Amino acid sequence: MHPPDPVLRLDEAAQDLLFRQARSADAFTDEPVSDATVEAVHDLVKYGPTAFNQQPLRVVLVRSPESRRRLVGHLARGNREKTARAPLTAVLAVDRDFHTELPRLFPAHPQAADRYYAQRPVREASAVLNGALQAAYFIIGVRAAGLAAGPMSGFDADGVTKEFFTPGRHEVLIVVNIGRPAAHPPRPRGPRLGYGQVFTTV
Amino acid sequence: MHPPDPVLRLDEAAQDLLFRQARSADAFTDEPVSDATVEAVHDLVKYGPTAFNQQPLRVVLVRSPESRRRLVGHLARGNREKTARAPLTAVLAVDRDFHTELPRLFPAHPQAADRYYAQRPVREASAVLNGALQAAYFIIGVRAAGLAAGPMSGFDADGVTKEFFTPGRHEVLIVVNIGRPAAHPPRPRGPRLGYGQVFTTV
Numbered sequence: 363m364h365p366p367d368p369v370l371r372l373d374e375a376a377q378d379l380l381f382r383q384a385r386s387a388d389a390f391t392d393e394p395v396s397d398a399t400v401e402a403v404h405d406l407v408k409y410g411p412t413a414f415n416q417q418p419l420r421v422v423l424v425r426s427p428e429s430r431r432r433l434v435g436h437l438a439r440g441n442r443e444k445t446a447r448a449p450l451t452a453v454l455a456v457d458r459d460f461h462t463e464l465p466r467l468f469p470a471h472p473q474a475a476d477r478y479y480a481q482r483p484v485r486e487a488s489a490v491l492n493g494a495l496q497a498a499y500f501i502i503g504v505r506a507a508g509l510a511a512g513p514m515s516g517f518d519a520d521g522v523t524k525e526f527f528t529p530g531r532h533e534v535l536i537v538v539n540i541g542r543p544a545a546h547p548p549r550p551r552g553p554r555l556g557y558g559q560v561f562t563t564v
Numbered sequence: 565m566h567p568p569d570p571v572l573r574l575d576e577a578a579q580d581l582l583f584r585q586a587r588s589a590d591a592f593t594d595e596p597v598s599d600a601t602v603e604a605v606h607d608l609v610k611y612g613p614t615a616f617n618q619q620p621l622r623v624v625l626v627r628s629p630e631s632r633r634r635l636v637g638h639l640a641r642g643n644r645e646k647t648a649r650a651p652l653t654a655v656l657a658v659d660r661d662f663h664t665e666l667p668r669l670f671p672a673h674p675q676a677a678d679r680y681y682a683q684r685p686v687r688e689a690s691a692v693l694n695g696a697l698q699a700a701y702f703i704i705g706v707r708a709a710g711l712a713a714g715p716m717s718g719f720d721a722d723g724v725t726k727e728f729f730t731p732g733r734h735e736v737l738i739v740v741n742i743g744r745p746a747a748h749p750p751r752p753r754g755p756r757l758g759y760g761q762v763f764t765t766v
Binding site: 369370371372373375376377379380381382384386397398399400401402403404405406407408409410411413415417419420421422423424425426429463466467468469470478488490491492494495496497498499501502505506507508511513515526535536549551552553554555557560561562563564 | 665709717
């Protein structure tokens with residue numbers, strides 16, 4: 363499928379599992395995804411770096427039929443049925459008040475929280491940026507567990523926040539269906555931008 | 565160092581390389597990082613998912629001494645010397661006009677661009693969120709190449725944008741030093757939030 367890459371140190375099976383063969387999924391088997399599996403994913407990807415080790419990501423795992431109904435009502439039409447049928451759905455949000463934990467999380471410079479995050483807009487932008495990094499680590503971690511992720515951006519963010527989080531404090535970033543993929547991906551993989559379209563050397 | 569995990573399918577060497585043993589680096593050996601290496605990283609992590617396959621990330625690789633001087637002047641004091649000495653520095657930004665490429669990148673629904681990204685604030689927020697996902701994939705990819713990344717958020721974003729990108733169109737997210745780590749990490753790894761602090765099941 364692809365020539366051996368002499369540059370990368372990551373073995374080819376891992377390259378395939380995480381990136382080259384992995385696809386976002388719309389349909390899953392009935393096989394459940396346990397909290398223990400999600401805990402194993404977290405125990406791996408929690409080491410991904412964030413600025414000042416801030417770790418703003420907070421996740422609600424939507425599992426019960428009643429919770430699932432509450433979530434689905436806030437999704438874009440095209441995301442409803444696939445989410446209603448997914449074994450597990452993770453709502454990925456950030457805690458804008460992450461800075462209160464920084465003295466413990468970044469003990470090397472306990473004053474970093476006060477200085478760097480004193481301004482609320484700075485703090486909120488930092489939460490989104492670093493929470494999105496952690497969301498990507500989480501998607502990679504789902505794949506590391508041999509499962510497929512189906513990340514979605516089509517939902518009413520205010521509605522989902524009110525349903526499962528604290529408005530003002532939390533901001534929902536992405537909703538991710540998780541499970542063992544049931545069938546072939548819904549469509550051919552879209553084209554990717556080439557190296558020269560993304561990178562410039564100066 | 566850690567017990568075998570019966571849940572994850574990713575092999576332990578890969579777990580160590582990407583997450584468990586990997587550390588952000590402040591100091592590097594003199595070994596250069598070639599454009600070919602970065603191209604191999606891109607050729608792996610370009611497959612990471614983004615909403616509507618939008619791929620907003622754009623990267624300037626700062627290599628020449630003159631370019632490096634221009635960059636370092638915009639960094640927070642604490643980031644200057646380590647960046648001046650790094651073999652290569654990548655400035656990770658997003659293109660807020662990514663939607664002009666969507667008809668080609670997401671051919672399944674060519675109208676998605678018009679409908680979903682007609683509003684500029686929606687488009688700009690989407691560029692940051694999805695560009696941050698891609699930034700995380702890139703950091704993982706640097707580690708997949710056996711190198712260490714040193715991501716930094718301390719810089720004058722407007723200054724860096726003016727120096728290397730198009731103000732208004734591009735927004736700089738993170739600056740990442742890249743190389744082979746020279747020594748032990750500068751400090752012990754910070755504590756990570758436990759599963760129960762991040763995840764709630766409903």
